Amino acid sequence: MFKDKSLWLDSIFATLFVFLLMFGVQQLFVSVDVLDPIGDAVGDVEVTDVVFSQLRTQDPVPEERVVLVNIGDLNRAGIAEQIRILNKYSPKVIGIDARFFKHKSPELDSSLAEAFSRVENMVIASKLEGYDSLTDGFGNVAMPIEPFLPHVKPGFANFIATAEDQDQFKVVRTFSPSDEVKGERHMALAVMMAHLYDSAKTERFLARGNDVEVVNFIGNALASNSYGNAKFPALDVEDVFNENFVPELIEGKIVLMGYMGSYLGDPSWDDKFFTPLNTQYAGRTNPDMFGVIVHANIIAMILNENYIDTMSDLAEIITAFILGWINIFFFILIYRNLGRWYDGLTKVIQLVEAILILVLMGVVFNTFDYKLNLGIGIAAVAFAGDSLEIYFGVVKNLFSAEGRKELFNINR
Incomplete structure (x- = not known):
């Protein structure tokens, strides 16, 4: 299984796709003023605030x-x-x-x-x-x-x-x-x-x-x-x-x-x-x-x-990419071998993982006065499951002759 070259290539390309999608969504929502009331309420909250206040x-x-x-x-x-x-x-x-x-x-x-x-x-x-x-x-x-x-x-x-x-x-x-x-x-x-x-x-x-x-x-x-x-x-x-x-x-x-x-x-x-x-x-x-x-x-x-020491921007991006890739890698295994369970299992894993990351950020900050900037990493985890389905269902098919043929000949 781990010697499967396509597994490694798909995990890398799918992870890159996740980050490209995240960037596009971020650029889209920056200009959406309708979300301002939500941003006022929760968008300016950090895990460290809970540590300080509680x-x-x-x-x-x-x-x-x-x-x-x-x-x-x-x-x-x-x-x-x-x-x-x-x-x-x-x-x-x-x-x-x-x-x-x-x-x-x-x-x-x-x-x-x-x-x-x-x-x-x-x-x-x-x-x-x-x-x-x-x-x-x-x-x-x-x-x-x-x-x-x-x-x-x-x-x-x-x-x-x-x-x-x-x-x-x-x-x-x-x-x-x-x-x-x-x-x-x-x-x-x-x-x-x-x-x-x-x-x-x-x-x-x-x-x-x-x-x-x-x-x-x-x-x-x-x-x-x-x-x-x-x-x-x-x-x-x-x-x-x-x-x-x-x-x-x-x-x-x-x-x-x-x-x-x-x-x-x-x-x-x-x-x-x-x-x-x-x-x-x-x-x-x-x-x-x-x-x-x-x-x-x-x-x-x-x-x-x-x-208070803070994780650098470069370290944040590298950590986020590693987190995203690990999730994509194992989600591909689930997708290939437990397809019927994919949606449910990935959602549970994402939820548990996001909670554990938030807890880790709070514990590290409270114990070591070190601020882990893992916001991008949490976003990568959150995007991984659905983005992987888009990658396999759309992106990969668009780059294959068989997939394009099937799409463009659908009404013929």
């Missing part, structure tokens, strides 16, 4: 080196006063996830510039703009206004999200540690802050050389939040103004300021994202994490050197 909510220890501060609805004068108060307690780094790209009144701008000048390591947000899909790069960086630049180090606050519109289903799982724009290298906001706090660990992180990194989320900031226990200490607007904290909370720490609602616990959707920690990972629900807390999770990942 298995890891109690595991990570709180990260006390990063202190979150809510700026609420304060204007620049209010933010400046917060910075002055916090700076009295000798933080190692202060960063702020807020945009200061436009001038306000001279009084507000000068007040904030003066507050920035007092801080030894002050980081504020910039923004990568003008993305070009052809070059996979950005054309410009929006920077803070000129009066602030002498006193701060900018870091871009962009995330890699699945949508640009806040009203759309917008999930953050990954980020770019740095990006080159017009020949100049720019660091992400969280990476810049981590670098100023611990340059050795940050350099080891950057030495991984990944253009995109998966965020290894440890949790949210508020104990009252329904998406997990508190993993970062957080101060509200009035906590800072009233100095309602012990000095040790701030001294030598990273203080990360940003919008977390008008008050801590505010259900506002402003600057808020869906993350893998969201307990309702399938179907539209409320976003669970403010952007500033996403930055805090990135900083924690760098300081703890607890990264």
